[in-house]
Every structure is written in structure tokens, then in C-alpha cells.
Amino acid sequence: xxxxxxxxxxxxxxxxxxxxxxxxxxxxxxxxxxxxxxxxxxxxxxxxxxxxxxxxxxxxxxxxxxxxxxxxxxxxxxxxxxxxxxxxxxxxxxxxxxxxxxxxxxxxxxxxxxxxxxxxxxxxxxxxxxxxxxxxxxxxxxxxxxxxxxxxxxxxxxxxxxxxxxxxxxxxxxxxxxxxxxxxxxxxxxxxxxxxxxxxxxxxxxxxxxxxxxxxxxxxxxxxxxxxxxxxx
Amino acid sequence: xxxxxxxxxxxxxxxxxxxxxxxxxxxxxxxxxxxxxxxxxxxxxxxxxxxxxxxxxxxxxxxxxxxxxxxxxxxxxxxxxxxxxxxxxxxxxxxxxxxxxxxxxxxxxxxxxxxxxxxxxxxxxxxxxxxxxxxxxxxxxxxxxxxxxxxxxxxxxxxxxxxxxxxxxxxxxxxxxxxxxxxxxxxxxxxxxxxxxxxxxxxxxxxxxxxxxxxxxxxxxxxxxxxxxxxxxxxxxxxxxxxxxxxxxxxxxxxxxxxxxxxxxxxxxxxxxxxxxxxxxxxxxxxxxxxxxxxxxxxxxxxxxxxxxxxxxxxxxxxxxxxxxxxxxxxxxxxxxxxxxxxxxxxxxxxxxxxxxxxxxxxxxxxxxxxxxxxxxxxxxxxxxxxxxxxxxxxxxxxxxxxxxxxxxxxxxxxxxxxxxxxxxxxxxxxxxxxxxxxxxxxxxxxxxxxxxxxxxxxxxxxxxxxxxxxxxxxxxxxxxxxxxxxxxxxxxxxxxxxxxxxxxxxxxxxxxxxxxxxxxxx
Numbered sequence: 001x002x003x004x005x006x007x008x009x010x011x012x013x014x015x016x017x018x019x020x021x022x023x024x025x026x027x028x029x030x031x032x033x034x035x036x037x038x039x040x041x042x043x044x045x046x047x048x049x050x051x052x053x054x055x056x057x058x059x060x061x062x063x064x065x066x067x068x069x070x071x072x073x074x075x076x077x078x079x080x081x082x083x084x085x086x087x088x089x090x091x092x093x094x095x096x097x098x099x100x101x102x103x104x105x106x107x108x109x110x111x112x113x114x115x116x117x118x119x120x121x122x123x124x125x126x127x128x129x130x131x132x133x134x135x136x137x138x139x140x141x142x143x144x145x146x147x148x149x150x151x152x153x154x155x156x157x158x159x160x161x162x163x164x165x166x167x168x169x170x171x172x173x174x175x176x177x178x179x180x181x182x183x184x185x186x187x188x189x190x191x192x193x194x195x196x197x198x199x200x201x202x203x204x205x206x207x208x209x210x211x212x213x214x215x216x217x218x219x220x221x222x223x224x225x226x227x228x229x230x231x232x233x
Numbered sequence: 234x235x236x237x238x239x240x241x242x243x244x245x246x247x248x249x250x251x252x253x254x255x256x257x258x259x260x261x262x263x264x265x266x267x268x269x270x271x272x273x274x275x276x277x278x279x280x281x282x283x284x285x286x287x288x289x290x291x292x293x294x295x296x297x298x299x300x301x302x303x304x305x306x307x308x309x310x311x312x313x314x315x316x317x318x319x320x321x322x323x324x325x326x327x328x329x330x331x332x333x334x335x336x337x338x339x340x341x342x343x344x345x346x347x348x349x350x351x352x353x354x355x356x357x358x359x360x361x362x363x364x365x366x367x368x369x370x371x372x373x374x375x376x377x378x379x380x381x382x383x384x385x386x387x388x389x390x391x392x393x394x395x396x397x398x399x400x401x402x403x404x405x406x407x408x409x410x411x412x413x414x415x416x417x418x419x420x421x422x423x424x425x426x427x428x429x430x431x432x433x434x435x436x437x438x439x440x441x442x443x444x445x446x447x448x449x450x451x452x453x454x455x456x457x458x459x460x461x462x463x464x465x466x467x468x469x470x471x472x473x474x475x476x477x478x479x480x481x482x483x484x485x486x487x488x489x490x491x492x493x494x495x496x497x498x499x500x501x502x503x504x505x506x507x508x509x510x511x512x513x514x515x516x517x518x519x520x521x522x523x524x525x526x527x528x529x530x531x532x533x534x535x536x537x538x539x540x541x542x543x544x545x546x547x548x549x550x551x552x553x554x555x556x557x558x559x560x561x562x563x564x565x566x567x568x569x570x571x572x573x574x575x576x577x578x579x580x581x582x583x584x585x586x587x588x589x590x591x592x593x594x595x596x597x598x599x600x601x602x603x604x605x606x607x608x609x610x611x612x613x614x615x616x617x618x619x620x621x622x623x624x625x626x627x628x629x630x631x632x633x634x635x636x637x638x639x640x641x642x643x644x645x646x647x648x649x650x651x652x653x654x655x656x657x658x659x660x661x662x663x664x665x666x667x668x669x670x671x672x673x674x675x676x677x678x679x680x681x682x683x684x685x686x687x688x689x690x691x692x693x694x695x696x697x698x699x700x701x702x703x704x705x706x707x708x709x710x711x712x713x714x715x716x717x718x719x720x721x722x723x724x725x726x727x728x729x730x731x732x733x734x735x736x737x738x739x740x741x742x743x744x745x746x747x748x749x750x751x752x753x754x755x756x
Contacts, residue, residue, distance in 0.1 A: 200361030
């Protein structure tokens with residue numbers, strides 16, 4: 001199946017600087033968790049890796065296998081904010097699950113550097129399915145003082161939680177349905193749009209409807225969630 | 234042949250059931266839209282009206298005689314992990330927007346723990362959305378599921394090297410389906426479901442394709458599975474047009490010609506050229522201000538202190554993008570924001586009319602364009618807009634007349650802005666002349682512009698030759714276009730048309746299969 005990523009990416013990257021958008025839109029590298037290195041000549045040095053990172057050559061980096069991951073992590077620790085944003089964009093492309101990368105990215109979840117922060121919010125779900133990631137993004141989406149960061153946390157929840165198990169996915173949906181009952185209209189809107197991104201459905205919900213209309217829709221969503229949960233038993 | 238007889242009998246039974254279940258007043262009918270048994274001495278024909286093969290990286294799609302449900306061959310789909318993509322067999326049929334669609338196929342997997350996906354989808358492709366995924370099966374490590382109402386619902390665990398037959402009866406308007414699954418040699422179905430909401434619970438979701446792939450992006454599947462006897466039908470009397478060439482019911486030049494691309498761009502935003510377009514004095518613009526009106530939209534500053542011109546630019550560019558996606562509500566909203574900031578921007582007023590045209594709201598459109606013409610004088614963009622409205626109404630000769638005065642043979646443009654406008658006019662004129670069947674005049678236009686951009690104008694010249702019934706001239710011209718640097722791969726398909734019309738079946742096949750793939754590598 002052609003799964004057109006460009007259509008779904010438009011709204012979530014439209015507010016990013018062109019360079020970052022170009023980097024993210026370069027496409028995912030389907031992660032090879034088997035991670036066997038395909039490059040006979042050995043790992044590249046840091047200079048070469050930086051060259052590949054800045055050129056968004058995720059496929060070339062991927063070809064080295066997961067053995068290059070410690071080097072990437074070390075580079076992240078030593079880099080400035082701009083460098084860390086570049087590396088986070090590559091982590092996004094690689095889709096390699098890594099507790100080490102998750103910890104590094106989580107440490108930047110409070111940065112006010114716009115480029116780094118948004119890239120980290122997108123990349124976290126690409127390196128981890130730890131529950132703390134979803135919780136952190138939900139927290140950002142509902143409480144961060146910055147509307148940009150709130151919106152982009154929603155994008156990350158909508159499109160980038162690629163390692164979630166089915167059970168985790170259902171828990172996320174449950175949290176979103178709860179948030180669709182929030183008193184805050186923006187929270188309701190973001191939550192419903194994230195849920196729509198996952199399901200393709202509104203079930204008659206809109207964040208701006210009167211409470212009684214929203215309640216009718218939320219009942220439909222709750223019934224839907226119940227049925228989904230029953231499939232996990 | 235036993236399998237084939239079995240399949241044929243089942244197809245016939247289902248056709249009868251479909252017919253019998255129709256409302257009494259309706260005429261019972263069944264039309265096969267696609268039937269692929271993958272047999273025969275030569276591999277079946279790929280094309281836009283049959284099927285297409287994707288074999289990217291190390292995955293493969295090939296005929297196999299090792300395992301088949303009927304006849305001598307099936308198709309083996311083999312995925313390989315870690316190569317960044319998945320193999321695909323994608324079949325096409327006439328778009329169905331009403332009535333019921335019947336889909337039947339047989340499938341066998343070597344290792345049921347490996348992931349694969351099967352789907353019926355529409356023009357929205359393989360997304361959970363209206364006109365996207367209608368029916369979706371996914372085999373996972375813990376069993377087969379069908380995705381209904383956006384919920385993966387468990388079916389059962391497949392057994393290795395065991396054929397299963399799937400029958401789907403999809404009610405397009407209701408957005409629901411019936412699903413029956415038979416294990417080989419069993420008369421009773423393993424699964425018999427009715428009234429299942431389609432994948433995204435979207436009534437009216439149309440369908441025009443069926444797809445068989447490995448996994449859908451995680452790239453860890455090593456699945457090997459076999460597909461056979463793919464039959465798609467409709468429960469109404471339809472009269473699909475006949476095949477005019479291998480794999481296609483229309484020549485590629487009619488569906489992929491350069492004029493088709495221009496048609497798709499009708500009623501899209503026109504470029505901003507100068508300060509008059511924005512209704513502001515030229516002296517008020519800073520360097521780079523006009524460039525803001527080119528996509529992509531630039532981000533708004535976090536502190537909310539934005540230059541109003543920049544805000545208007547962002548809103549207008551966003552509106553244009555929405556217009557391209559036919560999100561008319563989004564386009565209107567963004568355009569309204571832009572017009573609030575720059576109410577005198579004549580280009581925004583024109584964009585409003587283009588939006589109406591693209592939305593099909595053509596009543597009074599040409600009158601509204603005439604009103605703008607009184608303010609703008611002889612701006613070619615208005616002439617192009619008028620020609621779009623005429624063409625949409627099928628008034629091709631009037632459309633040509635609207636834009637023709639703005640085309641000058643041999644003209645050389647003095648500035649980049651004039652070049653942009655000149656290209657707009659020339660592209661539109663070319664498209665209109667083709668639409669009006671005035672091929673000789675189209676050739677004159679092409680010939681006049683060829684020296685400026687040989688790669689693209691030679692491609693167009695090739696199309697005109699083909700549409701005019703001169704495939705030899707078309708073939709030679711397409712080759713010259715490629716030699717001039719045209720990298721548009723769809724030229725190869727139009728060369729396939731020319732080769733076919735010249736009677737060169739081998740060349741036609743090779744060119745067509747360079748895009749649509751081939752099952753001719755048998756296992």
C-alpha cells in the first residue's frame with residue numbers, strides 16, 4: 001500500500017522552519033531492530049557522522065546498524081542545542097527503540113529552544129514506547145505555556161508513537177477521550193484531533209459544540225473504547 | 234481445474250445471492266470488474282486498469298507454481314525486513330460509489346506469525362478516512378484481524394500452508410460489509426460476519442483498488458504468502474469500457490499527458506507579481522515581502538508580534554494550499570483572514586473567484602471575473618481565470634479565445650514576473666487547444682516555445698503527435714524529450730502507447746512494465 005506520509009505531515013510541520021521540515025519530510029527509515037551492521041569497513045568517525053546528520057542521511061547511518069547508536073548518544077550529550085536538534089531529527093528517522101536515547105531526549109523536553117523542543121517532542125515516540133513518553137506529551141499538550149509546544153505535542157501523539165503496543169494505544173485513546181471532556185476548549189480540540197488522526201473518525205464530536213452535544217458524542221466514543229478494550233481480552 | 238471450478242461455482246453462488254438480495258423492483262445484475270487467476274503461458278498484464286507490482290529493495294512479487302488455489306499459478310508475495318519498504322500487488326477496478334461490491338480471493342501464508350495486510354480502498358488511498366480504507370485485514374503475530382470502526386477485531390489464527398478463501402460483500406452507501414472466510418476443504422465458513430462498519434466507519438466510502446502487501450512500515454516482516462483467484466464484482470449492470478491497449482482502458486496519453494497535469498491545476502492560486510496585487514504602495518514593501526507569498530507558509534512568531542503583511546501572506550498561502558487539497562472550508566477561512574488584513578488586495582479577490590470555480594460554484598463566475606477586469610485592465614491572469622471558467626463549462630473555443638490574445642509567438646520576457654505570467658498563459662493555452670481538439674494550433678504553440686525549455690515542450694509535442702494519430706512522430710519526439718533531460722517517467726508510458734499503436738508489442742510491454750512491474754519472473 002502506498003501510505004502517503006506527506007498528506008498527514010502537512011499540518012504538523014507547517015509551522016516548522018523549512019530546514020527542519022525538509023529533514024523530517026525526508027521520510028522514515030524503517031527500523032531494523034535486528035541491527036546487523038551492513039558496512040564492512042567499520043563505524044564512521046564523529047566528523048563523518050556529523051556530516052551525515054547535517055545532510056539528513058538517515059539511511060546511510062542506518063546501514064551501520066545499531067552499533068553506531070552509542071556514538072550517536074555520546075554526540076548528543078556533547079552537542080549544543082542546534083546539534084542536538086539535528087541529532088534528534090535523525091533519531092526520528094531511524095525509529096530505533098532505545099532507552100538511552102529516550103533518556104537523552106526526555107532531558108530536553110523542557111528546553112525553550114524552539115527547534116530542539118519540537119524535534120524532541122516528535123522523536124520521543126520514535127525511540128520509545130515507555131508510558132512516560134505519552135504522559136509527558138499529554139502533559140505538554142494540556143499544560144505547557146507555549147501554544148506552539150502544546151500543538152506540536154499533539155502532533156507527536158497523533159503521528160509518532162510508532163512503538164506502542166495495542167494495549168498502550170487503547171490507554172492513549174482513553175486518555176484522549178477523557179481530555180475531550182475538559183473545560184478547556186483548546187485541550188478538547190487537540191485531544192479530538194489526535195484521536196481523529198489515529199482513527200479517522202469524529203463520531204460527531206467537535207470541541208466547540210455545546211456540552212450536551214459533546215456528551216452525546218463522548219458516549220459514543222466511550223462505547224467504542226469499551227468495544228476496543230474487549231478485543232484485547 | 235477443480236479449484237477453478239470450485240471458485241467459479243462460488244462466484245456464481247455469491248452473484249446469485251447478491252442479485253437475490255436486491256430490492257425486488259431493481260433489476261438483478263452482476264458485473265465482474267476484475268478477475269485475476271494469474272494463469273496462462275504468459276504472465277498477466279499489468280497496467281492502470283489491471284494491477285501494478287511494487288518490488289522495492291529486497292521484497293518480491295512473482296508468479297509461483299509451487300502453491301496455487303486453482304489453475305497452474307498463484308502470486309507469491311515475499312517481504313524482507315530492514316530494507317525500508319514493502320512489496321505490493323495492487324489491483325484496480327472501476328470506481329464504485331454506490332451499490333455493493335463483491336471481493337473474493339484465496340490466500341495462503343507460509344508462517345502465520347509474520348505480518349501481512351490486505352485491503353480494499355478508494356481514491357483516498359490507504360488511510361483511515363472517507364474514501365480511504367474500506368476493508369482491511371491484517372495478519373499479526375497473534376492472529377488475523379479485520380479493522381472495523383477503527384478497531385482491530387480478532388478473527389482467528391491462520392494455519393501454515395493452508396488455503397483460505399475470503400468473500401467480502403461491501404455496501405458502499407451504508408459503509409458496511411459482510412465477511413465470510415473458508416478454510417480449504419471446509420464447506421462451512423470459519424467466519425461469517427454481517428453489518429461490519431467499514432475500516433473508518435465512513436458510509437459512502439468509495440473503492441477502486443485492492444492491495445496485498447507485507448507489513449506497513451515497521452519493516453520487520455519476513456512474510457511469504459500466496460494469493461490466487463482475485464475476483465471483484467459489482468451488484469449492478471455496468472458497462473466498463475473495453476481495453477484499448479494492454480492493461481488499460483484509455484491510452485496513457487489521455488490519462489497521463491502533460492495537459493492532464495494542467496487540468497488538475499485549474500482554479501489554483503495565481504502568483505503574486507507586484508504591490509498592486511496586494512493593494513499597497515510599492516514603496517511600502519521591504520525586500521523579501523513579496524517572497525512571503527510563496528509556499529510554504531512561514532511560522533508565526535511565538536510572541537504574537539507579527540508584521541501584518543507577513544500574517545496576511547501566511548493566511549493566503551495556507552488558503553492556496555487548502556484550495557489545492559479541495560479543503561474549501563479551510564481555504565475560505567484562511568482567505569478571509571488574509572482579506573481582513575489586506576482588504577484592497579485584488580489578488581485575494583481573484584483567489585475568492587478561483588475558489589468558487591474549484592468548488593464547482595460557477596454560476597455568475599464569468600460575470601464576477603468581468604467586474605475584476607474593469608479594475609485590473611488587461612491582466613493575463615484574469616484572462617486565464619476566464620478561460621478556466623469557460624473550459625469548466627465545456628466552452629472550449631471561447632476559453633481559447635479568452636486567453637489567446639495574451640499569447641505572442643516568439644515573445645521574449647523581460648523580467649522574471651513576466652516570465653511567470655507568460656508560462657501561465659502558455660500552459661493554459663496549450664491545455665485548452667488540446668481540449669478543443671485543435672491539435673495543429675497546439676503544435677504551433679509547442680513549436681514556438683520548444684527552444685526555451687526543450688525537455689518539457691518536446692514532451693508536449695509528443696503528446697500532440699500521439700493525440701493526432703501519428704505514433705511514429707510521437708515516439709521520436711518523446712525520445713528527444715528524454716535526451717533533452719526530461720526525467721518524467723510517465724513519458725515511458727506514452728512511449729508505450731506509441732509502440733502499441735505501431736504494433737511493437739515487445740517494446741510496449743517493456744515500457745509499460747518499467748512502471749507497472751511484471752509478474753513474468755516465475756518461481
